[in-house]
Amino acid sequence: MENFTFQNPVKLIFGKDQLGALPNEISKYGNKILLLYGGGSIKKNGVYDRIMESLAGDNLETIELSGVEPNPKLSTIKRAVDVCKSENIDFILAVGGGSVIDAAKAVAIGAQNDADVWDLITKKERPSGALPFGTVVTLASAGSEMNASSVITNWETKEKKGWSSPFTYSKFSILDPTFTYSVPPEQTTFGIVDIMAHVLENYFHHSLNTPVQDGLCETILKDLLETGPRLLENPDSYALRETVMLNAVLARNGMLNMGSKGDWATHDLEHAVSAIHDIPHAGGISILFPNWMKHVLDEQNEARFKQLAVNVFSVSPEGKSNHDVALEGIEALRNFWNLLGAPQNLSEYNLTEEEIEAIADKSVEAKPAYGKFKKLTRHDSFQILKASL
């Protein structure tokens, strides 16, 4: 392992009928609340009403801001920051999945500082703090509810920026698996792909002596292999929903990279894709990850791929070269995501060959090479994108 520091102060409140905790948790920080949510699915599935009910009569004043996009936009963040400042908001309650929670992190930091929020996100300016915020999770996917990370898209500059700050941990996160019953099949699949991708990004590293971390990664992946197809058949299964919801948290709360530095090149490349052509994050990830794997696989690193193939996908190594075992593992991942209905080609989103030139440029805009397991250049980006078309 490498030296590491781990601290994650988020209070997870997990299970059925936990909304009753809301007034008490919020009152610790204030009583004027910005309720931040997305396209309104929480109104259809009843979560909105249940939240309003739990907040009623506790001397809590709520101002709403809805319409946070799946890839949350800087323009939306700025609008919400203005509301926080003009209305003297003292707590943000984010209700939704990763996008809404990511947005809440940006709003929290923008609202508590004089500097422009994009300058804070891009670290041109240092924040001195953030408004406190909490989350009610309605999508098992990003795990943003238990980490400090956020991704915001600036459409003016076509930049999709991943960032974090010590101030952007939520004070509490309420995870009720029943709130995800109404998530449609495609989003359920995307959630599982996203969680698995987070585990895989952490899994591909060169740190030595990480048997526990490897075991945790493999446990989560196997659990999702087992759960995913059954969940698509039984979307109202509490047990299956809770399994996915907990795995989403564990995949991204910092535990899996205690003592190691994961790759994250596929996420970087997907951000470049989405910055040029707005596609669902997990859709991009599903397409790119197996192609990243095939592209970077070589004699020096094939042991890691073999371990994944054998331990997670039960590939028999008997009488096969390491390389062949590794490839079988990659194929098994591709097949599993196909089985769930996840996309396999960028053309499914109407991406064109010209666009992938621009995406390849974008992927190395910030620095000439990226990815920790294997450094990628513009040429690598282009090759992976071409294989993904």
Add this chain to the structure above:
Amino acid sequence: MENFTFQNPVKLIFGKDQLGALPNEISKYGNKILLLYGGGSIKKNGVYDRIMESLAGDNLETIELSGVEPNPKLSTIKRAVDVCKSENIDFILAVGGGSVIDAAKAVAIGAQNDADVWDLITKKERPSGALPFGTVVTLASAGSEMNASSVITNWETKEKKGWSSPFTYSKFSILDPTFTYSVPPEQTTFGIVDIMAHVLENYFHHSLNTPVQDGLCETILKDLLETGPRLLENPDSYALRETVMLNAVLARNGMLNMGSKGDWATHDLEHAVSAIHDIPHAGGISILFPNWMKHVLDEQNEARFKQLAVNVFSVSPEGKSNHDVALEGIEALRNFWNLLGAPQNLSEYNLTEEEIEAIADKSVEAKPAYGKFKKLTRHDSFQILKASL
């Protein structure tokens, strides 16, 4: 899973040469420090000197209190509380293993409240807060460095009391595996037994749908099976020491019982043993645990024992009854602990048959039955103790 709340704010600082973080971390809380440690092994192995060096010249004043016992005594806690109060201590630095850290938790809560510290520990009085404290860990075992739990022995009343409080999380814990190089073989073995026992206490529960938690438990156990014997051969192996040190933390930081309630009867029974006859905690655990397993194993719960046998101890279930597979797993655990040199019988500590009557009484003193996986009465305690003689 059952509904749960999880929050663990401890900052882990893990790896080689991390003591440099001390002055900065402590200065956040104050500058008058109580340095709490045990029997002086930190003076022999150089950790004491390195701490003093890192604290020198930072306007930090240090008062020392050494001699914290392996089963820390209330009398020692009271002495330390008096020092904190009379010297206006504003931060406690615990240097040692679980006993010293457990003691620090009691001192922290005693120093910040007017009530008698035993009344605070036994919840007769409610604490309003605690002095902040940090830890430098020198023994991989209890995992007390990343939880709020503590065990204190009151020799006047012969009570060994496990307790916790929301105020007794350390502000930071520095875990440098090299600080455990000098831990003697017996203590290294006890550490491994203790960690495995924590995992096992969590593993034996009746909550449904805990595949991730089971996987984490099994990963840690298998990791220790693999690491333990090699570590005894190579006590100065950084990789093996770091593996055990991280596992100690993961076994007791609350992650393994997200959504389930472990048994903990063996710990309760061991506390009764040590309260009557002062033996090393892990020594008692090593003797009692396999006998607890054999005693509680029945047709209703044998699936859990079988899962342990198959997944952790690689027992082949082929052509065997569940009961036989379960027994083979228990035997494998006993053999593994024997291989590490852990004790198997209470008579090795000169416990007598008369004493086990008193211990059986003690085990049900607080309540008539204990243990969550299977309720135990005085009769059960006696049977397990008798099998352990």
